[in-house]
Amino acid sequence: MLRISDIGYSVAGRSLLEGASVTIPAGHKVGIVGRNGTGKTTLFRIIRGELGLDTGEITLPAGAKIGGVAQEVPSSETSLIDTVLEADTERAALLADTSQDPTRIAEVQARLADIDAWGAEARAAQILRGLGFSHEDQQRPCSAYSGGWRMRVALAGVLFAQPDILLLDEPTNYLDLEGALWLEAYLAKYPHTVLIISHDRGLLNRAVGHILHLADKTLTYYTGGYDTFAKTRAERRAVQAAAAKKQDLQRAHLQSFVDRFKAKASKAKQAQSRVKMLERMETIRAPEDAARTVFTFPEPEALSPPIVAMDNAAVGYGDRAVLNRLNLRLDQDDRIALLGRNGQGKSTLSKLLAGKLQTMEGRVISSSKLRIGYFAQHQVDELHLDETPLDHLRRERPTDAPPKLRARLAGFGLGADQAETLVAKLSGGQKARLSLLLATLEAPHLLILDEPTNHLDIESREALVEALTAYTGAVILVSHDMHLLSLVADRLWLVKDGHVAPYEHDLETYRQSLLGTEPKAAKPAKPKPKQLSQDQIKELRSEVKKAEARVEKIEDMREKLAKKLADPALYEDARIGELTTWQKKYAEVMEGLARAEDLWEKAQAKLDAARP
Structure with missing residues (x-):
């Protein structure tokens, strides 16, 4: 059991934690969430004993091993498989024991058997394979790989060592979709306690059973995955806001x-009584809403398809071709996710x-007026560290006035303070x-x-989804964030064995296929429908947009009714009839929402079937 008791910690005069407490039972898988800058990584450093507390204490199980991913893996000549094997320091020490004492030899052999030392190489190889390294890759030295790939080796090492308390800080940032999905499945079966800082909703829904929320300098423990946490917290905030308003x-x-x-003698006692009531009344504060995260993409003009x-x-x-026989088409309203294992050619x-x-x-063949925006992982590293965001924009837009440049930065959540901060x-x-x-400039x-979501918190990822949904250009998306893919992409292309082809199934089927859990008896593929004209496809697209608009309208109604039902005053005995009326309306709206979503799904299915 990990016990955090009334801890406080501040840095440079700024308080990050005040009176924070939580108890995490052994074996729990816990996702740690909170906006960037709230102190999640600092909490890990405190648990590891790297930082001293101002107040409170942290109690760990006796003899518990704490493990996390090293910040950097040395560029050594040691092979990947040996690097991972060395991460289990106990096994390495036992194998290096040269004692000739029969009793000691027996103890060593017994302990090696207890920790399954002889099956260690197979376990290490399996972990490396799950993180994207083939058998041949595993025999190569660490020096043959870039920093990002060496971070995967570091992750493999700590997973292999199996510490009693595993601390992982954004581990999917250096994994592709396949590696991230493998990690989800591995962590769900991990035999000890896991604390994982992540902004990946898929991982937080499937790999953990509890959420630890760091906000307002304190810790709150929730049971369930991220979606359950988000719903529970929203309900609590709605009740709290209603209670504050009532008060x-x-x-x-x-x-x-x-x-x-108060000035009337006949009412003086009553007035004084009410003054005392006001003094005794403990203030219920309405929850503070953080500044909403936004992205504002400029709108391109329409081009002919x-x-x-x-x-x-x-x-x-x-002379080596990675992809062959590409016969693909992109229209301006396409939203396409590229699927495929690492090295198959998505980046190519x-x-x-x-x-x-x-x-x-x-x-x-491209339109002569086509403008392309390209965001790759490494481009963050290519920013000029000794310049400000304003300097970067000034270079691209030398004739624009500073207020206009600042407005562009603000449209991407970079306020006045960040505009002139060195990168x-x-x-x-x-x-x-x-x-x-x-x-996107x-x-x-x-x-x-x-x-694109590496380093973005959950609120920023949701804002990116909204921006991409409203964006009127085509989108090609490579991401390990399945939540992002599921909300943005309406088509899937599989990059495999030197070819690119439409993937006929959905993301969940793809996830299951990667994990080896897809249904064994697949349904026979339906015959492809007759090719439709561009006008017919436009009609289908129009039908989809109308269906989406219906869903959005009913969803707005549902949210308004949910807020109404969150009002505690509605549940007083005198208003029970009114409550029944609102509950009936809510049920009717939910039925309408189900019908609207069904119509939207059918319209989308027709459009998907009509596309080449």
Whole structure:
């Protein structure tokens, strides 16, 4: 059991934790969430004993081993498999024991058997394979890999060592979709306690059973995954807001009586009584809403379809083709997610679409007016650390006045303070925002995003979803965030074995196929419908948009009714009839929402079936 008791911690005069307490039973899988800058990573450092507390204490189980991913894996000549095996220091020490004492030899052998030392290499290889390393890769030295890949090796090492309390800080930031899904499944079965800082909703819904929320300098423990936490917290905030509003009305009523009658002798006692009631009344504070995260993408003008068409194209590096026989088409309203294991060519296809690679065979035909925005993971690292965000924008827009440049920065959540802060001092999320702004500055007709959510908190990811949904250009998306993919992409392309083809199933089926849990008896594929004309496809798209509008309208009604039902005053005996009426209306709206969503799904299915 991990016990955090009334802890307080401040840095540079700023308090991060005050009177925070929580008890985490052994074996619990816990996701730690909170806005960037609230102190989640600091909490990990406190648990590891790297930082001293101002107040309170942390109690760990006797003899418990705490493990986390090292910040950097040395670029050594040791093979990947041996690096991971060395992470289990107890096993390494036992194997290195050269004692000749028979009793000691027996003790060593018994302990090696207890920790399954002889099956260790197979376990290490399985973990490395899950994180994207083939058998051949595992024999290569660490020095053959970049920093991001070495971080995967560090993650493999700590998973192999199996500490009693495993601390993971944004582990999916350096994983692709396949690695992230494997990690989800692995953590769900991990035999000990797991604390994981993450902004990945899929992981927080499937790999953990509890959420620890760090906000307002305190800790709150919730049972369930992230979606359950979000719903429970929203309900609590609605009740709290309603209670605060009700109390404000009570205060106003009491104060009005005092103000009216405090000077009248006949009412003096009653007025004094109400003054005492006001003094005793413990203030219920309405929950404070943090500043809403936003992204504002400029709108491109419409181009005639298709904006990009590939005719039997091949692309690769040097003389080696990575992708062949590409016959693909992009329209301006496409939202396409690229699926495929690491190394299959997703980034190669992205670079071809972005014009950063040329075809080896065939051709790519693009609209003459096509503008392309490209965001890749490494672009955050290419920002000028000794310049401010304002400097970056000034270079791209030298004739724009400073207020206009600041407005652009504000449209991506970079306020006045960040505008003139050196990039070196910005957080990872703020750097990602700046890179996204630079990628979309020219109002691109095609936006290519390669892992755009790394370093973004959950609120920022939701804002990105909203921005991409409203965006009128085409989107090509590569991401390990299945929540983002499911909300943004309406088409899936699978990059595999040198080819790119539409993926006929959904994301959940793809997830199951990666984990080896897909249904064994697949239904036979339906015959493809007859090719429709562009006018017919436009009609289907119009039908989908109308259906979406219906769903949004009813969803707005549902939210208003939910807020109404969250009012505690509605549950008083005198208003029970009114409560019944509102509950009936809510049930009717929910029925209407189900019908509207069914119509939308059917319209979307028709459109998907009509696309090439």
